[in-house]
Amino acid sequence: MYKHNNPSAEGLSTPPPDDQPQSQPEQIQQAVDSLKDQPGAMLPILHAIQDRLGYIPDAAVPIIAEGLRRTRAEVHGIISFYHHFRTHPAGRRVIQVCRAEACQAVGARALEAHAKTSLGVDYHQTSADNEFTLEPVYCLGNCACGPSIRVGDDVHGRVTPARFDALVEELTTSVVSLRGGMKP
Amino acid sequence: MTVTVYVPRDTTALSLGADPVAARIEQAATERGVELKLVRNGSRGLFWLEPLVEVATPAGRVAYGPVTPEDVPALVEAGLFEGGQEHELALGLTEDIPYLKNQQRLTFSRIGITDPLSLDDYTGLRGFEGLKKALTLDGQGIIDEVKASGLRGRGGAAFPTAIKWQTVHDEPPGQKYIVCNADEGDSGTFADRLVMECDPYMLIEGMTIAGLAVGATQGYIYLRSEYPLAQKIFNEALRRAYAAGYLGENILGSGRHFDLEVRLGAGAYICGEETSLLDSLEGKRGMVRAKPPLPAIQGLFGRPTVVNNVLSLAAVPFILDQGGQTYADYGQGRSLGTLALQLAGNVKRGGLVELAFGTTLRTLMETFGGGTLSGRPLKAVQVGGPLGAYLPESQWDSPIDYEAFAAFGGVVGHGGVVMFDDSVDMGEQARFAMEFCTVESCGKCTPCRIGSVRGVEVIDRLRAGEDRDANLELLSELCETMVDGSLCAMGGMTPFPVQSVLKHFPDDLTRSRGGAPC
Numbered sequence: 160m161y162k163h164n165n166p167s168a169e170g171l172s173t174p175p176p177d178d179q180p181q182s183q184p185e186q187i188q189q190a191v192d193s194l195k196d197q198p199g200a201m202l203p204i205l206h207a208i209q210d211r212l213g214y215i216p217d218a219a220v221p222i223i224a225e226g227l228r229r230t231r232a233e234v235h236g237i238i239s240f241y242h243h244f245r246t247h248p249a250g251r252r253v254i255q256v257c258r259a260e261a262c263q264a265v266g267a268r269a270l271e272a273h274a275k276t277s278l279g280v281d282y283h284q285t286s287a288d289n290e291f292t293l294e295p296v297y298c299l300g301n302c303a304c305g306p307s308i309r310v311g312d313d314v315h316g317r318v319t320p321a322r323f324d325a326l327v328e329e330l331t332t333s334v335v336s337l338r339g340g341m342k343p
Numbered sequence: 344m345t346v347t348v349y350v351p352r353d354t355t356a357l358s359l360g361a362d363p364v365a366a367r368i369e370q371a372a373t374e375r376g377v378e379l380k381l382v383r384n385g386s387r388g389l390f391w392l393e394p395l396v397e398v399a400t401p402a403g404r405v406a407y408g409p410v411t412p413e414d415v416p417a418l419v420e421a422g423l424f425e426g427g428q429e430h431e432l433a434l435g436l437t438e439d440i441p442y443l444k445n446q447q448r449l450t451f452s453r454i455g456i457t458d459p460l461s462l463d464d465y466t467g468l469r470g471f472e473g474l475k476k477a478l479t480l481d482g483q484g485i486i487d488e489v490k491a492s493g494l495r496g497r498g499g500a501a502f503p504t505a506i507k508w509q510t511v512h513d514e515p516p517g518q519k520y521i522v523c524n525a526d527e528g529d530s531g532t533f534a535d536r537l538v539m540e541c542d543p544y545m546l547i548e549g550m551t552i553a554g555l556a557v558g559a560t561q562g563y564i565y566l567r568s569e570y571p572l573a574q575k576i577f578n579e580a581l582r583r584a585y586a587a588g589y590l591g592e593n594i595l596g597s598g599r600h601f602d603l604e605v606r607l608g609a610g611a612y613i614c615g616e617e618t619s620l621l622d623s624l625e626g627k628r629g630m631v632r633a634k635p636p637l638p639a640i641q642g643l644f645g646r647p648t649v650v651n652n653v654l655s656l657a658a659v660p661f662i663l664d665q666g667g668q669t670y671a672d673y674g675q676g677r678s679l680g681t682l683a684l685q686l687a688g689n690v691k692r693g694g695l696v697e698l699a700f701g702t703t704l705r706t707l708m709e710t711f712g713g714g715t716l717s718g719r720p721l722k723a724v725q726v727g728g729p730l731g732a733y734l735p736e737s738q739w740d741s742p743i744d745y746e747a748f749a750a751f752g753g754v755v756g757h758g759g760v761v762m763f764d765d766s767v768d769m770g771e772q773a774r775f776a777m778e779f780c781t782v783e784s785c786g787k788c789t790p791c792r793i794g795s796v797r798g799v800e801v802i803d804r805l806r807a808g809e810d811r812d813a814n815l816e817l818l819s820e821l822c823e824t825m826v827d828g829s830l831c832a833m834g835g836m837t838p839f840p841v842q843s844v845l846k847h848f849p850d851d852l853t854r855s856r857g858g859a860p861c
Binding site for chain 1: 357359394527568607610611628686689692725759762763
C-alpha cells in the first residue's frame with residue numbers, strides 16, 4: 160500500500176474520537192468533507208482515500224460525485240485515467256519495477272521477467288499469498304543507478320535478480336514498518 | 344572536539360543504502376566516544392559515488408565513496424573521523440573531484456553542501472538574496488532581469504521564460520497563478536527531484552519571485568506521485584518557509600503576498616504536458632487542451648497562469664541575485680546560461696552535470712561519464728527523454744544547444760542523457776517508444792491514441808520478418824502522420840525515437856527476433 164503522507168490527508172490519520180472504528184463509507188465521507196472546499200479537490204480526495212484504504216472502492220464514487228457536484232461517470236472516468244489509483248485492494252506490499260529506458264539500458268527487461276517469474280504473477284496481479292502486487296512504473300528518477308524498484312515509499316537501486324530475491328525474502332520474513340522512506 | 348560527518352539523504356543515496364551507512368557511523372562514533380554531528384545533506388549529484396560520505400576537516404570537506412554499511416568499520420579504523428585518506432574509498436577533497444570541479448554550477452551551487460531543510464544553510468550561501476532583490480523591484484523590473492538572462496524553459500520546449508511572464512504580467516489584474524511543473528516523467532532525468540530533495544528553498548524562492556513579477560498570489564507545484572521523498576522534504580521546507588516569513592501574506596515584512604502548495608499527480612506521464620497538467624490540477628482527467636488560448640492568458644481555472652518547469656524557476660534566484668547578464672555570460676547563441684545534464688542508463692559515472700550550453704555529448708559521456716558501466720562500446724544515446732531521438736556516434740560531436748540539436752532532429756528536452764552499450768536491440772527500443780505512447784496517451788487525438796497502437800503492431804510484424812518493404816514504408820508514413828497530426832508533443836514526438844532507429848539502426852528493426860545479436 161502506498162503511504163504518501165499527503166499533508167491534506169493528515170486529518171484522516173487521526174483516529175475517530177470514540178473507540179468505534181469508522182466504517183468505510185464514513186472514512187470516505189470524511190475525506191470528501193475535509194477536502195472538498197479546496198480548488199481542484201478531486202485528486203487530493205482520491206489520494207486521501209487511497210492512502211487511507213489502500214484503494215478506491217466503488218462505493219466511493221457516488222460519495223465523491225455528490226460532494227463535488229460531479230456525475231458518477233466523471234468521477235469514474237477520472238479514477239480510471241490515472242495509473243496510480245486502484246479500484247481493488249492490493250497485496251500487503253506493492254512492488255513497482257521501473258520499465259523506462261534508463262533502467263532498460265542496465266538490464267531492467269531481465270529484472271522484469273525475473274520479478275514476474277519469481278512472484279508468479281504478471282503486472283497488475285497479486286501473488287497467491289496476497290503478499291505482493293507487481294506494478295510497472297515509468298521512471299522513479301533514480302536513472303543513474305538502475306535498475307530501480309520501489310516498495311512502499313522506498314526506492315532501491317542497482318537491483319539485480321539476486322538482490323530482488325533477497326529483498327523479497329527480507330520483506331516476507333520480517334515485520335518492517337510500512338512507513339519507510341526518510342528517517343529522522 | 345565534535346566531528347561533522349555528512350551522509351546524503353536523497354532518493355538515490357537512500358536507494359543504495361545511505362540510512363544503514365549513517366546508522367553504522369553513529370554506532371562507531373558512540374563506541375569510540377567520538378562526539379559526532381551527523382548531517383543528512385543533499386546529494387552532490389555524483390551518483391556513482393553514492394552513498395558519498397563526507398567529513399569536515401580544516402582543509403575542507405573530504406569524501407569517501409561509494410560506502411556500504413560493511414565498509415564503515417574499516418573506514419573508521421583507517422581514520423574516517425579524522426578525515427584520513429588511507430582507505431581505498433577515500434577521494435580527497437570533495438571540491439577537487441574532477442567530475443564536480445569541472446562543472447559550472449549556477450543553479451545547483453548548493454546541492455549536497457547543505458542540509459536541505461536548514462534555512463541557515465540556505466541563507467548562508469546566498470539563499471533568498473534574489474527574493475530580497477526582487478522585493479525592491481516592480482514586476483516589470485523583475486521580468487527585465489529575467490529577459491536579460493536569456494533563460495528559456497528548461498522543461499523541454501525552450502520557450503523564453505520572460506516572454507511567458509510578460510504575457511501574464513500584461514493581463515488585467517485579478518487572480519493569477521504560478522504553476523510549477525514537477526511532473527518529471529522523462530526517463531533519464533532527476534534534476535527536478537534533486538532540486539526538491541536537496542535545495543527546496545531555491546524552488547520556493549524562484550516561484551515567489553515569479554509571483555511578484557506577474558502579480559500572482561497563489562502557486563501550485565504539481566509533483567509526480569513517484570517522488571514520495573521529494574514530497575516529504577518539500578512540504579517540510581514549505582512549513583519552515585511559512586514559519587520564517589518567506590511565504591504568506593506579508594513576505595519578509597514587505598506587505599506582498601504569495602501562497603504555495605504541493606499537489607500530487609497520479610502516475611500519468613501526459614500530465615507533464617502543461618495543458619494536461621492544468622486539467623489535472625483542476626481535478627479532471629489530464630486531457631490535453633488545444634492551444635490557443637495559451638495558459639498565460641487562460642490557464643488554471645481559466646485565469647492567466649505561468650507554467651514553468653522546476654529548473655526554469657530554480658534558475659531565477661541566481662538571475663535576480665547575480666544579475667541576468669551574469670547568467671547570460673554562460674552558454675552560446677540563443678541557448679544561454681547553464682543546462683542541468685543528467686547522465687543515466689549504462690554509464691560508469693552517472694549523475695548531475697551542470698554545464699554552460701555548448702559542450703558536446705562526447706565530452707559529457709566520455710570525460711564525465713567515463714563510458715559505459717558495462718565497459719562495452721557505446722552504441723546509442725537517447726537525449727531528452729522517451730520522446731527524444733536515439734543518436735548514433737556520428738551525432739555525438741554536435742554542441743549541446745537547442746538550435747544545434749534541432750538542426751539534426753535531436754531534442755535537448757529536459758537534459759536527460761541515457762546511454763546504451765552495443766548489447767541494446769534498437770528494434771526493441773523503437774517498439775517501446777510506441778508501446779509507451781499506448782500506455783500514456785491521453786486519448787484525445789487519434790494519431791496518438793490509435794497511431795501508437797498501430798505502431799507497435801507494425802514494428803512487431805517487421806521484427807517477425809513479415810513483408811519488410813511494405814511494413815517499413817507503412818511505419819514511416821505512420822510516423823509522419825503522428826508527427827504532423829497530433830495535438831501535443833506526446834503523439835507528435837513519439838515517432839522521433841522510432842524514426843531515428845529507422846534511419847540509423849535499420850538492421851535492428853528488420854532483424855528477426857531470435858536472430859544473432861549484432
